[in-house]
Amino acid sequence: MSTDLKSTPRFQQPQERRDFLGLAAAWSAIATVFLALLGALRLPAPWAFPESSRRVKLGPVSAFKGISITPEPKERLWVFSDDKGLYVISAVCTHLGCVVAKQEDGSFFCPCHGSRFDTEGKVTKGPAPKPLLHLELSVSADGQLVVDHDKEVGSDVRLKV
Numbered sequence: 001m002s003t004d005l006k007s008t009p010r011f012q013q014p015q016e017r018r019d020f021l022g023l024a025a026a027w028s029a030i031a032t033v034f035l036a037l038l039g040a041l042r043l044p045a046p047w048a049f050p051e052s053s054r055r056v057k058l059g060p061v062s063a064f065k066g067i068s069i070t071p072e073p074k075e076r077l078w079v080f081s082d083d084k085g086l087y088v089i090s091a092v093c094t095h096l097g098c099v100v101a102k103q104e105d106g107s108f109f110c111p112c113h114g115s116r117f118d119t120e121g122k123v124t125k126g127p128a129p130k131p132l133l134h135l136e137l138s139v140s141a142d143g144q145l146v147v148d149h150d151k152e153v154g155s156d157v158r159l160k161v
């Protein structure tokens with residue numbers, strides 16, 4: 001009588017456990033791919049990253065008219081008033097985005113890498129590659145001065161008030 005060793009319980013593979021682990025791995029992979037695709041589909045949708053409005057009310061126009069310089073540190077800009085009207089210069093350095101400081105002579109200085117800008121925001125010393133931004137101003141229906149951080153205007157543009 002011959003005994004087939006492979007048919008003895010000792011040499012039989014635990015088929016049920018292997019099947020379970022294989023199925024668990026397969027379902028985990030499927031779930032991972034499904035969730036990754038779901039996340040990837042959500043990325044371009046506007047509701048995944050809602051845009052905040054970049055138009056900001058600064059206050060009543062009368063609070064700025066006739067006042068030569070009004071700092072708005074929360075918005076990182078200055079509002080200027082001259083005989084032609086109102087204008088805004090951004091305080092964000094065009095090099096790497098540090099906030100520039102206004103000097104006593106009216107020029108601007110960036111403490112991060114030493115860029116300097118004249119009173120109109122033009123670069124007088126690098127490494128800043130571009131002048132400070134002049135941003136668009138408007139007046140809202142309720143008489144508030146509104147700055148649009150997304151709209152750059154020329155340095156000679158004034159809001160007549």
Ligand code: FES
Nearest residue numbers: 093095096110113
């Ligand atoms: S961030 Fe202003 S000079 Fe570099």
